[in-house]
Amino acid sequence: MTKGQDTRIAILSVALDLASQSSLESVTIGSLAKATKMSKSGLFAHFQSKENLQIAILEFAARQFTDQVVIPSLKKKAGIPRIRALVENWIQWGSKLKGGCIFVSAGTEFSERPGKVRDFLLFQQQSWIESLKKIGKSAIRANDFREDIDCDQFAFDLYSLLMGYHYYSILLRSNESRQHQEKALDRLLNAYK
Amino acid sequence: MTKGQDTRIAILSVALDLASQSSLESVTIGSLAKATKMSKSGLFAHFQSKENLQIAILEFAARQFTDQVVIPSLKKKAGIPRIRALVENWIQWGSKLKGGCIFVSAGTEFSERPGKVRDFLLFQQQSWIESLKKIGKSAIRANDFREDIDCDQFAFDLYSLLMGYHYYSILLRSNESRQHQEKALDRLLNAYK
Numbered sequence: 001m002t003k004g005q006d007t008r009i010a011i012l013s014v015a016l017d018l019a020s021q022s023s024l025e026s027v028t029i030g031s032l033a034k035a036t037k038m039s040k041s042g043l044f045a046h047f048q049s050k051e052n053l054q055i056a057i058l059e060f061a062a063r064q065f066t067d068q069v070v071i072p073s074l075k076k077k078a079g080i081p082r083i084r085a086l087v088e089n090w091i092q093w094g095s096k097l098k099g100g101c102i103f104v105s106a107g108t109e110f111s112e113r114p115g116k117v118r119d120f121l122l123f124q125q126q127s128w129i130e131s132l133k134k135i136g137k138s139a140i141r142a143n144d145f146r147e148d149i150d151c152d153q154f155a156f157d158l159y160s161l162l163m164g165y166h167y168y169s170i171l172l173r174s175n176e177s178r179q180h181q182e183k184a185l186d187r188l189l190n191a192y193k
Numbered sequence: 194m195t196k197g198q199d200t201r202i203a204i205l206s207v208a209l210d211l212a213s214q215s216s217l218e219s220v221t222i223g224s225l226a227k228a229t230k231m232s233k234s235g236l237f238a239h240f241q242s243k244e245n246l247q248i249a250i251l252e253f254a255a256r257q258f259t260d261q262v263v264i265p266s267l268k269k270k271a272g273i274p275r276i277r278a279l280v281e282n283w284i285q286w287g288s289k290l291k292g293g294c295i296f297v298s299a300g301t302e303f304s305e306r307p308g309k310v311r312d313f314l315l316f317q318q319q320s321w322i323e324s325l326k327k328i329g330k331s332a333i334r335a336n337d338f339r340e341d342i343d344c345d346q347f348a349f350d351l352y353s354l355l356m357g358y359h360y361y362s363i364l365l366r367s368n369e370s371r372q373h374q375e376k377a378l379d380r381l382l383n384a385y386k
Binding site for chain 2 (some may be wrong): 020022023025098100105107108109111113121127129151152156157159161163164166167168170172175176181185186187192
């Protein structure tokens with residue numbers, strides 16, 4: 001990597017932390033300049049506008065998401081072991097961000113704000129749901145799931161479980177969120193067996 | 194109701210719409226003055242500060258939530274009919290707000306911002322989860338659920354289902370969100386029978 005790429009990654013790491021703690025909207029070239037101790041003009045040269053900066057943060061997060069959540073699960077045995085790994089990776093990815101998964105918080109923040117940011121969020125969440133469907137299909141091929149299951153429904157069920165975990169752990173700070181998530185996952189996997 | 198109370202309710206209705214479409218943080222005495230065509234000084238007399246205004250919006254929403262979601266379900270037969278009514282009421286309540294249930298969006302917005310607003314959100318969500326537990330217990334008493342079920346787990350499962358529905362309908366705008374929610378609810382109720 002060039003020095004320029006290193007700098008960009010360092011800036012985006014700080015920006016993602018800020019966005020996760022507060023909101024995507026709160027990360028401006030000004031607030032990022034304060035947090036990184038860089039000049040506004042230097043940051044402006046990197047991102048040009050607030051919207052570009054917001055998209056750059058989400059693209060950076062999406063790459064981390066793919067690298068930390070999706071790809072490692074594909075190295076696990078197809079079927080239930082891969083699904084369990086995906087859930088575990090998602091929880092670990094969210095636990096590294098102060099406000100949990102950035103796509104959950106940015107999703108509510110931008111749901112009613114048409115534009116490039118919402119388009120990107122929609123695209124990322126649709127890709128995530130596609131991954132959930134595919135992992136369901138691979139569980140059928142691995143004979144861990146029945147052949148007649150509805151993988152779209154499975155994706156909804158698993159997605160819901162993770163959203164529930166997000167709110168129980170991030171907002172409610174419930175000590176039982178992990179235990180509830182594990183029981184819900186066991187029940188879900190059993191229902192599709 | 195006095196004229197003052199009427200005015201306050203009219204202001205808070207507009208404020209709740211604004212908060213749901215955008216964010217709680219975006220509703221300031223200034224932005225609300227524009228939206229209601231009232232003077233800033235008049236609004237300031239009602240709410241004194243942005244934080245008080247945010248809490249007044251959430252209290253207003255919480256009363257609507259109780260009146261529209263919780264109370265009507267208690268008039269239904271205890272057990273599965275009451276649970277189905279609660280879910281239906283929750284969906285209807287969210288569908289009246291542009292960004293869906295305000296407590297979902299405000300929950301991510303304020304999860305890392307300690308203070309009175311987060312305290313109120315936490316209190317409201319804990320009350321909601323208590324309602325979900327109670328409705329599970331009443332389903333045991335009505336013999337619709339097995340006696341040995343874990344009502345805390347049931348609350349987590351039902352809460353998760355609603356969160357999944359929220360994101361599928363509000364962010365992803367999936368045509369299948371309703372169908373998925375219904376199938377997930379059937380499976381959930383069957384699991385506890």
